[in-house]
Amino acid sequence: MNVLKLFNLRGVRIPNHKEKTKDLKVESLKAAKYLYYPMDMHIGKPAEPGVTVGDPVKIGTLIGESEGGISTNIHASVSGTVVSIEEDESSGVKTVVIENDYRDEKVTLEDLDTEPSIEDFMKRLEAAGITGKGGAGFPAHIKYDMEQDKARYLVINGAECEPYSTADHRCMVEYADEIVKIIQLIVKIYEVNAAYIAVEEDMAGSREALDRALSENSAEKIFLHDLPTVYPQGHGALQIHEILGIEIEEGERSGDIGVLQSNVSTVKAIYDAVFKNEPFYKRIITVTGPMIKNPKNVMVRLGTRVEDIIEACGGFLDEVRLNISGGPMMGKSFEDLSLAVDKDTTTLLFLKRYPKEEERACIRCAKCVNSCPVSLQPILISNAYRNREYDLGIDLKSKSCISCGICTYICPSRIDLLEDIQKLNKELEGRNDE
Numbered sequence: 001m002n003v004l005k006l007f008n009l010r011g012v013r014i015p016n017h018k019e020k021t022k023d024l025k026v027e028s029l030k031a032a033k034y035l036y037y038p039m040d041m042h043i044g045k046p047a048e049p050g051v052t053v054g055d056p057v058k059i060g061t062l063i064g065e066s067e068g069g070i071s072t073n074i075h076a077s078v079s080g081t082v083v084s085i086e087e088d089e090s091s092g093v094k095t096v097v098i099e100n101d102y103r104d105e106k107v108t109l110e111d112l113d114t115e116p117s118i119e120d121f122m123k124r125l126e127a128a129g130i131t132g133k134g135g136a137g138f139p140a141h142i143k144y145d146m147e148q149d150k151a152r153y154l155v156i157n158g159a160e161c162e163p164y165s166t167a168d169h170r171c172m173v174e175y176a177d178e179i180v181k182i183i184q185l186i187v188k189i190y191e192v193n194a195a196y197i198a199v200e201e202d203m204a205g206s207r208e209a210l211d212r213a214l215s216e217n218s219a220e221k222i223f224l225h226d227l228p229t230v231y232p233q234g235h236g237a238l239q240i241h242e243i244l245g246i247e248i249e250e251g252e253r254s255g256d257i258g259v260l261q262s263n264v265s266t267v268k269a270i271y272d273a274v275f276k277n278e279p280f281y282k283r284i285i286t287v288t289g290p291m292i293k294n295p296k297n298v299m300v301r302l303g304t305r306v307e308d309i310i311e312a313c314g315g316f317l318d319e320v321r322l323n324i325s326g327g328p329m330m331g332k333s334f335e336d337l338s339l340a341v342d343k344d345t346t347t348l349l350f351l352k353r354y355p356k357e358e359e360r361a362c363i364r365c366a367k368c369v370n371s372c373p374v375s376l377q378p379i380l381i382s383n384a385y386r387n388r389e390y391d392l393g394i395d396l397k398s399k400s401c402i403s404c405g406i407c408t409y410i411c412p413s414r415i416d417l418l419e420d421i422q423k424l425n426k427e428l429e430g431r432n433d434e
């Protein structure tokens, strides 16, 4: 059995670039005239539209029905009318388009018991369409599908380790009371031994807000756990090892070892679903980077196009940019500004675009090896891919790569090691599918 060795160097210190937005209060963005809801705004199977053109909707109307398994419900984030349902020619994924009537009429979910059973709690997460808000987009009701006698710990991730991102930080500063209250309920429902909220040691504001909320709510069994500000301390398996000393075996999920794990913004969404009967239809995102005029943390309705958000942030400073959804280490670059905010969007980052540096020969400095948080040998895996020795990738445990990007970031020869590792893993997956 492979065990990830997570206690190597536990990541690297990189400039966090959070100073521009960490103290900015979350602004509620005025909803746009048209909202776009791709039915694949989560991982897994796309939802199926549950509305037709001409249907009136309110905030909270179910417009996309989960296809079961890893899939999730999608709700309208404005009131108005369904004006079209577009289908992508290549993927077949449908997008529901709603014209906003600016009345902000709402429908809510039914009341839930103040102390719901695990089953009712999971049903609520499913009905509300809650997915992990840290970027992974995994349906929360599947994560929380755990029997009471199996659940031992709850770990809440408030360590937002990607540079530039401050959405989780602001969520903790501004919604600490709600976060603590829902954690108290989850602790009660699952009867876990203890809950830990992981916070980064140099994000003082969120720590203080949570500390205050814990004491005001006389919270028992809930502890703050300071993590050093190193990347990638936000990774789930690393956090579990750091906080609980438990190692996760290759292929295991946190639930397999009795640990319920969520991001702080996800538990805030769970609070809204349980205490306010609201489905997941809005989220906090950070809009930042040197190329945006007015960086902000914004509360934005799902389905809002990036171009509408840019306008609300004063526009760009330069048209030559690198646009990234997510952080600079694990985010994805994109060109199309008509893309809509989905359930996974955490940050919109706009960087200066520099010419790509030429790759040079490996100088065998071993920086990639010494920095890998899961003790892999990135250069050897990269060589295995380039030499088409795919089986060697298995021996080198390439599948254990958590795609943190440190090896590529740190390599002085500018070798895109992560890209090679991902390509090798794709080759191996393709082989399994044959």
Ligand code: SF4
Binding pocket: 371, 372, 373, 374, 375, 376, 378, 400, 401, 402, 403, 404, 405, 406, 407, 408, 417, 418, 421
């Ligand atoms: S991207 Fe993968 S191989 Fe590279 S440092 Fe991160 S975990 Fe290690």
Ligand code: SF4
Binding pocket: 361, 362, 363, 364, 365, 366, 367, 368, 369, 379, 410, 411, 412, 413, 414, 415, 417
């Ligand atoms: S960090 Fe780059 S140059 Fe150094 S050993 Fe790894 S691949 Fe080679």
